[in-house]
Amino acid sequence: MTELTRYERPLLKFITCGSVDDGKSTLIGNILYNSKLLYSDQIESLKTESLNGSCDGELDYSLLLDGLLAEREQGITIDVAYRYFSTKKRSFIVADLPGHEEYTRNMAVGASFADLAIILIDASKGVLIQTKRHARICTLMGIRHFVFAVNKMDLLGFDEKRFNDISSDIARLSEELSLQEYTLIPLSAKSGDNVISRSPNTPWYDGKSLIEYLEDTDTSGDNEETGFYLPVQRVCRPNQFFRGFQGQIESGELHVGDELTVLPTGETARVKQIFSGFNEVELAGRGMPVTVSLDREVDVSRGSVFTRATQDDSITVAREITGTILWTDDEKFNIHKDYLIKLGTSQIYAQVKSIEYTVDVNTGEHIATDELSKNEIAVCRISFIDSVAVSEFNRHRTLGEFILIDRVSNMTAACGIVNAIHDSDGKREYTPQNVRLHLLRQKSGVFNFGGLGSTADQETLGRLAGEVEQKLLQQGRLVYYYRNTGAEVSREVLRSLTESGIIVLTVKASPESAEYVKDLDPALENTGTDSIVKFIAEQTAYEL
Known part of the structure; x- marks a missing residue:
């Protein structure tokens, strides 16, 4: 049998995640090292840096992944580290994700690209809350294949009962999340048991090693979608004679002559030309970036989507x-x-x-x-x-x-x-009366701090109004504290500011401007600025 070249081997994108110090970076480093996938200078650097590490002079495989200074100092993963490697049967891209709760955002970003997740579990600690959170996030991101790698089994003498107890916990979690496919593998990322090959230390385990499982698992059907669609990323207009629409085909095939529907406008047109790079083609399929020209002028811009005119209503x-x-x-x-x-x-x-x-x-x-x-x-x-x-x-x-x-x-x-x-009522129509409401995304209003009561003088109320103004501005509100320095704010000024769509704060509004002014409830006086900010935000909220 002829060995596949690196370009012919099927690609698997996977992640490692789990709680802090479960051994994610160590596991990937072990795979890279023991699969003979490192250059000699990388090996020498690893040996040198391990002398000052936390492994008593033994090789610290995590150093191959933890590149940030803060990661090495704290012994944790902070950023997402991507690595490429391949075996004789398959090519891989792996993302080493942070386990600390503080970096869950980074973990979610890495999970969005993967086909499979390896969730590490410290055998001595079992299934933790962070383990469950990561499993839920991976499910949320569309991952359907899971490996629960029960690590550090060497510290427990490769105890079969402990592994079975964790298996029971994972079975309950799998049922709760409706996991499509999962497996458990007992291993030691540090010593390499069940990582590259089966370990004699786990005679009670009859499954595959981690690498064997990754080589054999089939994720090819996970991203199959029905129908055709192409989200438009860019309108290409190199000259006055050509107008093309560029994007990547996410599903289906596109042929010259196909009738397309443009969403959200609903207009239809036929494909006049298809370009892949600089080459004109008759046919393009899923995953191909293309430039498409149509047989007539229709309203298409970034964010539009091409679909088949006779397609079902899935989009x-x-x-x-x-x-x-x-x-x-x-x-x-x-x-x-x-x-x-x-x-x-x-x-x-x-x-x-x-x-x-x-x-x-x-x-x-x-x-x-x-x-x-x-x-x-x-x-x-x-x-x-x-x-x-x-x-x-x-x-x-x-x-x-x-x-x-x-x-x-x-x-x-x-x-x-x-x-x-949910059902749509179509495009929103804007009248002259609500166009500012739409642009500013807030209702206007005048809020009089003088209505809080007489327990505070005008200077104190003014200072309170200034603090509220700052917090509303930080929320993205267009707000103005009218510092009237003792004089009443006239009706004409408040009317103009209200019609402009601004949220106005004042300490002393004129009595004849009552139709525009809302006095703050005296009960809010001693509740702090956050309560007043919340009240004003609720009164001026704009609903789409």
Whole structure:
């Protein structure tokens, strides 16, 4: 049998994850070292650096992965480390993911690219909360194949009973998460037992070694999707005679002459030309980046999606979804905050309208709440400012996964998948009266701090108004504290500011401007700025 070249071997993308100090980096380092996949200078460097490590002079395989200074100092993984290696049967790309709860965001990013997850479990500690969290996140990211590697079995004398106890815990977790395929392998990442080949120290284990399992597992059917779709990434206009639309075919095939529907507009056109690179082709298939020209001018831009004109309704146009999200922001979730949602190639404004429930990582229990903290998983209702092409994640992955971006800090606040799509009322029409409401994404209002009561003087109330102004600005609100220095703010000024769409804070408003002004409840005076900020945010919230 002729040996496959590195370009002919099937590729498996997998991750290693688990709790802190479970041996993820050590495991991958052991594979690289014992598979003879390192250069001589890497081996010499490993031997030298291991002398100053934490392995009593023995080879510390984790040093091959933990490249950051902070990682080596703390003995943990912080960043995602990607490595390529191959055996005679298969090529691999592996991502070593951090185990610390603080770096769950990094872990989720790495999981989004993988076909298989190796979740390490310290045999002495068993299944931990972080183990369960990582299993849930991997499921959320669409991973269907799992290896639970029970590590450090050498420290327990390769105890079969301990391995069976952990197997029972994993069986319950698998049933709860409806895992499609999983296996357990007892091993020692440090000494290499059951990593490359079967170990004589586990005669009671009749399964494959880790590498043997990775070489033989079949993930080819995981990403198969029905129908055709191509999210448009870019409009190509090199000259006045050519207008093409560029993107990658995510499913199906495209032929010259095919009739396409453009979503979300619903217009149709036929394929005039297909280019793969600089070459014109008659046919293009899944995974190919192409440039497509159409036989007539239609409204197409980044975020549009080409589908087959006669295709089923698995890809629809909608303005509201239910999705499962992993909250990754350091700031707690704010129901009145606007976000950018990136779904497929589209990026538009969105709001999380409600939290249906959060998921207890340990028990899987659904908990009703209106709060969400970092690393929590929740099912939410999300609205878009306009209609977009979207699909359920289990039908079309690219149009069924998304991230929420804080539009002020530009940080990723959450990642998630689409569970259900709700009926759309089509594109939103804007009248002259609500165009500012749409642009600013807030209702205007005048809030008079003088209504808090007489226990505080004007200077104290002014200082309080200034603090509230700063916090509202940090939330992305357009707010202005009108510092009127003792004089009443006239009706005309407040009317103009209100019509401009601004949130106005004042300490002393004129009596005749009552139609524009809302006095703050005296009960809020001693509750602190956060309560006042929350009250104003609720009063001026703009719902998509």
